Amino acid sequence: MAFRPPTPGLLVDNKYRLAERIGGGGMGDVFRAEHVLAGRAVAIKFLHPELADNSELSHRFFQEAQAVNRIRHPNIVDVIDAGVGDLGPYIVMEHLDGESLGMALARFGRLDMEAAVGVAIPVLEALDAAHRAGIIHRDLKPENIFIAFDPSRGSAVVRLLDFGIAKVLDSDGPSPRTRTGVVFGTPDYLSPEQATGDSPLDGRSDLFSVGVLLYEVLTGTRPFRAPTAVATAFRVVHAEVPTLASAGVTVDPRLEAIVQRLLQKDPAKRFQTAGDVVRELERVAADASRRTAALGRLINVQRRMALSLGNATENERDRLSSSRDRSRVGTPFDVSPAPPMRISPPLVSGSRVTEAPPGMRPSSEPAKPAPGATLSNALRNRGSEPTLLSQRGESLPTVRSADLGLRAEPTVRSADFGNLINRQRDTRRPNVTPVRPLPARFAGQYHVRGPVLRSVDRTIVDEYGRSARDEVVAQMPLRYADDFRHDSINALVGYDLEALDAYMELATSLVLRDLERWRDIGRLGVGGELHSLVRTLFARPLTDIASLMRRGTSIWSRLFTFGSWRVATGPTGRVTLHIGDFDPASLPLRLWVVGMVEETARRASGGGVKVTITLGELGFTSELACEISL
Structure with a gap:
């Protein structure tokens, strides 16, 4: 059907x-x-x-x-x-009013102890009930934990989401929906037994995932993170469990011990029930009111309460409902964030580094043109700022405070320096073109589906030749280049946004020379790699642009893990496509999206369609809006 x-x-x-x-x-x-x-x-x-x-x-x-x-x-x-x-x-x-733990981490980097424990205890209480009912969640991650405002209580509450791949433990054996060789879950949060499939799962598998979550919210990093899913799963199974102290975070020794016990490879050495973990955490952060207050500061309960009572000013109402407030990096409202985890490089192409409030990492904001300046002037200024690059052409890694002499580094023998230098010489690439890295606040957070990368890559090859494309790929970070080099991009897989961003930045500098060409490349993609995705819109000509745009958004929005797409029709009949929460998108990507939308609408309507950008024609801003007309 x-x-x-x-x-x-x-x-x-x-x-x-x-x-x-x-x-x-x-x-x-x-x-x-x-x-x-x-x-x-x-x-x-x-x-x-x-x-x-x-x-x-x-x-x-x-x-x-x-x-x-x-x-x-x-x-x-x-x-x-x-x-x-x-x-x-x-x-x-x-319907929940608030934000996911993943969004909170994207804004704050990490949480203080009371907020971290305040999130963990309700999740563990939910898991305890699930395990007693014979259900394992199997997909615990920050995106599946929601911090919501409860107007009846006037406080923040935590909700566990997405039991879509939960496993039901039946007395007759494993769930028939778990097939041999199929691993469900997100690699960073898998338990060792989940990653290998060697032993039956029980509630202790979820407790390992809680340990990963606690480590991440306290340090801002994941304990077993590796460049690929397979490498991450390998580290989950075999790598030594890192301490919070090794990430530069000092906490109550009892909390360190809890996290270490949760992350034990052997389920028998972990806590045996979620209730046991709750009792231990309550000893570490005993004041429930302080935990609740810490959660409330994350989502600004005070302003949400004013809004629910109708006491908020119009400006406050706009700020609270705005996508900018939900995704902006920095200290929103009156939150007292945790100490900084990283020191961002002071020079980032296309951004200006703003002084962060005490305890927060500096945030990079998109450069804005001076009053009266044209977009081309803003772009010219944007491209003139220097970029910190390694000798491999990759952006330099951020530096943790722990790396600045707060912990001992392994000793390197003098005989090892020759090997290190030779390895570095072997991986160095000549004629590196400086490009700005993806802003740190978006790194590792967002993905694009394979058809986007395939479309961009194929169109560059078709329009400019394989040698031009190979020059772009040769200067990409090595961890992303192989998929392009071997034409192994899978349409069903989500790829790090950093891969597309690096490709587009290099292609702009080396091949296109003109940012507006990205709009043309978006148009051309509709007749190429994207055609199979949007062809259902071409079945019969549609002159109702609003209806066409609504059908289109259900397809286009699936290409990205960020962005809230909606279509509106004004009093005069003008149709507007609005994309909120679009901060991670650079200007090349925005222009590519506009070109894709324009060409899809033109083919589906069987006539001339004009798309005018009315908002967001600068990279890394919250919104993108276009007016569509026949």
């Missing part, structure tokens, strides 16, 4: 009116919606239409609703309804 893609304005089962898309991933999209009779705001998760006919995926999709209702715990997001409609399988959940 063919299902229509969900788009804003559609009615789901005559009950829920869809508003804007608020999230999603490889399996589906999440929309804010409203119950048309009760007036209640909800969140609806849809399985992607192209996956809905897969009975196994549909079964796993509804498993989340079944698991949540089997557990019934206040720290787990509530599932209200589920079904299959014209838009395919869907699950209706409570």
Whole structure:
């Protein structure tokens, strides 16, 4: 059965009116919606239409609703309804006002002890209930933990999300939905037994993941991070467990011991139940009110309370609802952040480094033109700033405070220096073109799907030749270059945004010489690598631009793990495409997106379409808005 893609304005089962898309991933999209009779705001998760006919995926999709209702715990997001409609399988959940732990970490770098424990205890209480019900979560990560404002309490609460790949422990043996050779979960947070598949899983696997989460929120780094998923899984299984102190963070020794015990390779050496961990953490941070207050500062409960009571000023209301406040780096409102973890390089091309408040890392803001300056002048100034590069052409790593003499470094024998120099000489690449790195606040946080990289790469080859493209790839960081060099980019895989950003920056300098060409490359991609994704829009000419844009956003938005896409029609009939939370996108990527949208609309409407950028024609700003007209 063919299902229509969900788009804003559609009615789901005559009950829920869809508003804007608020999230999603490889399996589906999440929309804010409203119950048309009760007036209640909800969140609806849809399985992607192209996956809905897969009975196994549909079964796993509804498993989340079944698991949540089997557990019934206040720290787990509530599932209200589920079904299959014209838009395919869907699950209706409570709508949460706040932000994910992943977003909080992106803004603050790391959390103080009380906030970290304040997040961990509710998650562990939810896991304890799940484990007692015979359910293992298997996909704990910052994006699946939400810090929400509860107006009935006037405080922040923590909700555990996404039981979509949870495992049900049946007395008859393993779940039939876990096939041999298939590993579910996110590599950084896998337990050793989850990574190898050598032994049955139980609740202690989730406790290992909690240990990874605690390490990350306290230090700002992941304990077993490696360049690839396979290398990360290998480190999870074999690498020695790092201490918090080795990352330059000093905490209560009892908390250090808790994290170390959670991260033991042998499940028998970990805590045996989530409840045991809760009791130990409560001894470390005993004051529940202080933990709650620390969480409240992360999402600015005071201002949210004023908004819910109608006491907020118009300016405060705009700030709170703005995507800029949800994703901006720095100290929002009155938060007292944790001490700094890294010292950013003082010179970053395309950015100016702003002085950070005490305890926070400096943030890089996009350079803005002076009053009256043209965009071309701003871009010219942007390109003239120096960049810190290693001899391999990669941006220099950030320096932790722990690296500045606070801990002993391993001794290097003089005989080793020759080998080090030779290795460095072997990996050095000549004629390195200086480019600005992706701003540090976005590093490792966001991904783009394979079709974007394939489209950009193929179009460069077709338009400028393989030798020009090879020159670009030759100067890319080695960890990203191989996929381009061997044409092994997979359309179904998400790739680090850094890979696309490095490619675009180098291609701009070495090949295009003109930023506006990225808009042309976006247009050309629609007739090439992107055609199979958008061809459903070309089935018949559509003259209703608003409807066309809504259908298009359900496709385009899946290409990125960032950005909130919505379409609006003004009083005069003008149609606007607005993308919020688009901070990680550079100017080349923005122009490429506009070109892709423009050409898709032109082909789908069978006529001339004009797309005018009205907001966000500078890289690394919160929003991008375009006006579309025939």
